[in-house]
Amino acid sequence: MSDTLTSERRAAAPALTPRGAKAWRSPRGRVSFLFRPRTLVVGLALVAVSLAALVVSVSVGDYQIPISAVPAALMGFGERLDVFFVQGVRLPRALTAIGVGAALGIAGAVFQSLSRNALGSPDIIGFTSGAATGAVAAILLLGAGRLVVSLGAVAGGLITAGVVYLLAMKNGVQGYRLVLVGIGVSAMLASVRDYLMTRADLTDALGAQIWMIGSLNSRGWAEVGAVWIGLAVLAPVIFAVGRRLRFLELGEETARGLGVSAQSTQIIALAAASALTGAAIAVAGPIGFVALAAPQLARRLTRTGGTTLVGAALMGSALLVVADLVAMRLMAPTQLPVGVVTAVIGGSYLIWLLYTEWRGGRV
Amino acid sequence: MVLRAPTPTRPTLTRRVIRPIGLIIALGALAVCALLSVTVGAKPIPAADVWAALTDYDGSYDHDVIRSLRVPRTIIGVFVGAALGLAGALMQALTRNPLAEPGILGINSGAAAAVVVAVFVFGAGGAGLVWPAFIGAAFAAVAVYALGSRGRASATPVRLALAGTALAAVLQGLIYGVIVLNDFVFDRIRFWQVGSLTGRDLDIFFQVAPFLVIGVVVTLALGPSLNAMALGDDLAATLGAKIPLIRAATAVGVILLCGAATAAAGPIWFVGLIIPHAARVITGPDQRWLLPYAAVLGAVLLTAADTVGRVILPNSELEVGIITALVGAPLFIALVRSRKMAQL
Numbered sequence: 001m002s003d004t005l006t007s008e009r010r011a012a013a014p015a016l017t018p019r020g021a022k023a024w025r026s027p028r029g030r031v032s033f034l035f036r037p038r039t040l041v042v043g044l045a046l047v048a049v050s051l052a053a054l055v056v057s058v059s060v061g062d063y064q065i066p067i068s069a070v071p072a073a074l075m076g077f078g079e080r081l082d083v084f085f086v087q088g089v090r091l092p093r094a095l096t097a098i099g100v101g102a103a104l105g106i107a108g109a110v111f112q113s114l115s116r117n118a119l120g121s122p123d124i125i126g127f128t129s130g131a132a133t134g135a136v137a138a139i140l141l142l143g144a145g146r147l148v149v150s151l152g153a154v155a156g157g158l159i160t161a162g163v164v165y166l167l168a169m170k171n172g173v174q175g176y177r178l179v180l181v182g183i184g185v186s187a188m189l190a191s192v193r194d195y196l197m198t199r200a201d202l203t204d205a206l207g208a209q210i211w212m213i214g215s216l217n218s219r220g221w222a223e224v225g226a227v228w229i230g231l232a233v234l235a236p237v238i239f240a241v242g243r244r245l246r247f248l249e250l251g252e253e254t255a256r257g258l259g260v261s262a263q264s265t266q267i268i269a270l271a272a273a274s275a276l277t278g279a280a281i282a283v284a285g286p287i288g289f290v291a292l293a294a295p296q297l298a299r300r301l302t303r304t305g306g307t308t309l310v311g312a313a314l315m316g317s318a319l320l321v322v323a324d325l326v327a328m329r330l331m332a333p334t335q336l337p338v339g340v341v342t343a344v345i346g347g348s349y350l351i352w353l354l355y356t357e358w359r360g361g362r363v
Numbered sequence: 364m365v366l367r368a369p370t371p372t373r374p375t376l377t378r379r380v381i382r383p384i385g386l387i388i389a390l391g392a393l394a395v396c397a398l399l400s401v402t403v404g405a406k407p408i409p410a411a412d413v414w415a416a417l418t419d420y421d422g423s424y425d426h427d428v429i430r431s432l433r434v435p436r437t438i439i440g441v442f443v444g445a446a447l448g449l450a451g452a453l454m455q456a457l458t459r460n461p462l463a464e465p466g467i468l469g470i471n472s473g474a475a476a477a478v479v480v481a482v483f484v485f486g487a488g489g490a491g492l493v494w495p496a497f498i499g500a501a502f503a504a505v506a507v508y509a510l511g512s513r514g515r516a517s518a519t520p521v522r523l524a525l526a527g528t529a530l531a532a533v534l535q536g537l538i539y540g541v542i543v544l545n546d547f548v549f550d551r552i553r554f555w556q557v558g559s560l561t562g563r564d565l566d567i568f569f570q571v572a573p574f575l576v577i578g579v580v581v582t583l584a585l586g587p588s589l590n591a592m593a594l595g596d597d598l599a600a601t602l603g604a605k606i607p608l609i610r611a612a613t614a615v616g617v618i619l620l621c622g623a624a625t626a627a628a629g630p631i632w633f634v635g636l637i638i639p640h641a642a643r644v645i646t647g648p649d650q651r652w653l654l655p656y657a658a659v660l661g662a663v664l665l666t667a668a669d670t671v672g673r674v675i676l677p678n679s680e681l682e683v684g685i686i687t688a689l690v691g692a693p694l695f696i697a698l699v700r701s702r703k704m705a706q707l
Binding site: 167168170177179180181183184185187188190191192194195197198202205206209210213288289292293296331334336337339340341342343344346347348350351354355 | 461510511522525526528529530531532533535536537539540542543544546549550553554556557633636637640681682684685686687688689691692693695696699700
C-alpha cells in the first residue's frame with residue numbers, strides 16, 4: 001500500500017513543480033532543488049551584458065584603448081597611460097555603475113514586494129525625497145563639496161525614512177498607511193526643494209538639478225568601496241529574508257498563518273533596503289527609474305510571478321552600466337548625467353516590453 | 364451605462380446623514396476661501412470694496428486690482444483645484460491604485476516635454492505655454508492609454524500605471540537632457556514646473572474653460588458606472604457595464620480636466636493625489652459622492668493655498684504648488700493617522 005503511494009507520488013512529482021521549473025536531484029537524492037531554465041538563462045545573459053558593457057566602457061573614450069590591450073591594462077601591464085585610464089578612471093566608474101545598479105535593483109524589488117505595488121520604490125517611504133532635499137539644501141544653502149553633499153543626502157534620507165515610519169506607526173505599521181504617509185512627507189519635501197530651486201542663483205540651481213538627476217562622472221575607488229561594501233553587508237541580509245518577503249506578498253494574515261513574523265520581516269527588509277538606497281544615492285545621486293524598472297523588467301523577462309531579488313540586482317547592474325556607457329559617449333565630449341539615459345533607456349525598454357505583450361495578447 | 368447601479372455596501376445611517384451635510388459645509392468653506400482669496404493680498408481690500416468693484420466699478424486702483432488680478436486668479440484657482448481633485452479620484456478608480464494621480468497618465472510629463480520644446484524651439488513663455496502644455500498632456504495621455512490597453516480588450520489597471528510611469532520616465536529623461544545642456548530652458552522650466560497662479564488672467568481661463576466644463580459634466584455622470592467597475596471586471600460586465608467604454612470615457616475626462624488645469628497653472632500633482640483619499644474618509648467608496656466631494660475639496664485646498672502663499676512671506680509670494688503640499692500634507696498625514704483609511 002505504502003509502496004504504491006510513494007511510487008505514485010514520485011510519478012506525479014514533475015507536475016507538482018511550479019510552472020516552467022525543473023527539479024535537480026543529486027544522484028542519491030540527498031540534495032535537490034528547483035530551478036527554472038529560463039531564469040538561469042536570463043540571469044547569465046544579464047551578467048554577460050554587464051561584463052561586455054564593462055569591457056567596452058573601459059576601452060572607449062577620448063583616449064582609445066584597443067580591446068586587445070584591455071586585459072593587460074586591467075592587470076597593470078601595458079602602456080602607462082593605458083593603465084592609468086583603465087585602473088584609475090574608467091574601471092572604478094564602471095564598477096560603481098554595476099554596484100549602484102545592483103543596490104537600486106534589490107532595493108526596488110524589496111519595496112515593490114513590501115508595498116505589493118508595481119509602482120513601489122524607495123520613494124514611497126520618502127527616502128529618495130529626503131535624500132534629494134538634504135543634498136539640495138547642502139548644495140544651495142551651504143555651497144558644500146561632494147562629500148558633504150553625500151552626507152547631507154544620507155542624513156536627509158535616513159531622517160525622512162525614520163519620520164515616515166514613526167508617523168505611520170499606530171498599533172503596528174500597516175503597509176497602506178505607510179505608503180500614504182510617505183506620499184505626504186515626500187510632497188512636503190518636494191515643495192521645500194522647489195522653493196530652494198526657484199530662489200537660488202541659476203548656476204547653483206543647475207548644479208543641484210544635475211545632482212538630482214544622478215551622475216557617475218569622475219567617480220573613483222572611494223565610491224566603488226562605499227557601494228560594494230554596502231552591497232556585501234546588506235544584500236545577504238535581504239536575501240536571507242527574501243523567502244519571508246514572498247510569503248508577505250500573500251497578505252499579512254496568510255504570512256502570519258505560515259509562521260512568518262510580519263513586523264520583524266518588514267522592519268529588517270525596510271531598514272536594509274533603505275540603507276542600500278542610501279549607499280547608492282550617496283555615491284551617484286538619486287538615479288531615477290532603476291529601482292522601479294529593474295524588478296519589473298526582470299520579472300517580465302524571466303516570466304516569474306513574484307519578485308526576484310537576484311534578477312532585479314542583475315537587471316539593475318546591466319541597465320546602469322549600459323546607460324553610463326551611453327551617457328559618456330552620446331554627446332561626447334559633453335558628459336550627460338547618467339540619470340538622463342537610465343530614464344530614457346529603461347522607460348523605452350519597459351514600453352517595448354509592454355508593447356510586445358500587447359501584441360501577444362498576454363496579461 | 365448600467366441599468367441599475369449597485370452601491371458597494373449599504374452605507375451606515377450616520378454616513379447617509381453626514382454626506383449631504385458635509386458637502387454643504389464644504390461648499391460653504393469654498394465660498395469663504397474664494398472670498399478671502401479676493402480680499403486678502405499684498406494690499407488688503409475690505410469685502411465691501413470688493414463687492415463695489417464687482418457691481419459698481421469706478422476705475423480706482425483698488426477696483427482694478429480686484430477685477431483684473433484677484434477675481435481671475437480666484438476663478439482659475441477654483442476650477443483648477445476642482446479639476447485636479449476630480450481627475451485624481453477618477454485616476455484612482457480607473458487604475459484601482461491608491462498611488463495613482465493624473466500624472467500617471469503622462470499628463471504632467473507630456474505637458475512639461477511640450478513646454479520644453481516650446482521654450483527651446485520658439486523661446487515661448489508666459490501665456491504662450493498654455494497650448495503647448497495642453498497638447499503635450501493630451502498626446503502623452505492618449506499614448507499611455509493606448510499602450511495600457513491590451514489588444515482589443517480595455518486597459519488594465521497595472522498595465523496602465525506601468526505604461527504611464529514608463530512614458531513619464533522617457534519624457535523626463537529627454538527634458539533633463541535638454542535642460543542640462545541649455546541654461547535658458549532650465550531657467551524657464553524651473554519656474555513653470557512649480558505650478559503657480561501668479562499673473563494668470565481671464566484670457567487663459569477662457570481658453571481652457573470649454574475643456575474644463577465638458578470634463579466636469581462627463582466625469583460627474585460616470586459615478587454609478589465606476590461603482591460597478593469597483594466590483595471587478597467580471598462582475599461589472601455581468602451587471603451590464605460596458606467596461607471599455609467606461610474606461611475610455613474616464614480617461615477622456617481625466618485628459619480634459621488635467622490637461623486644462625496643467626495648461627492654466629503648471630503641474631500641481633499633490634492635489635490630485637491626496638484629495639481623493641481625504642474625500643474617501645468622509646464618503647466611503649461610493650463614487651457618486653466621492654467625485655463631487657473631491658471636486659469641492661480640491662477647489663478649497665487650491666484657493667486656500669493660493670491665499671496663504673500671498674501673505675506668508677513679507678515681500679514676495681510663494682507659488683501655490685509649494686503651498687498646497689506644505690499646507691495639505693500635514694492635514695493629510697493627520698487624517699491618515701486618525702482614521703482607518705477606506706481602501707479602494
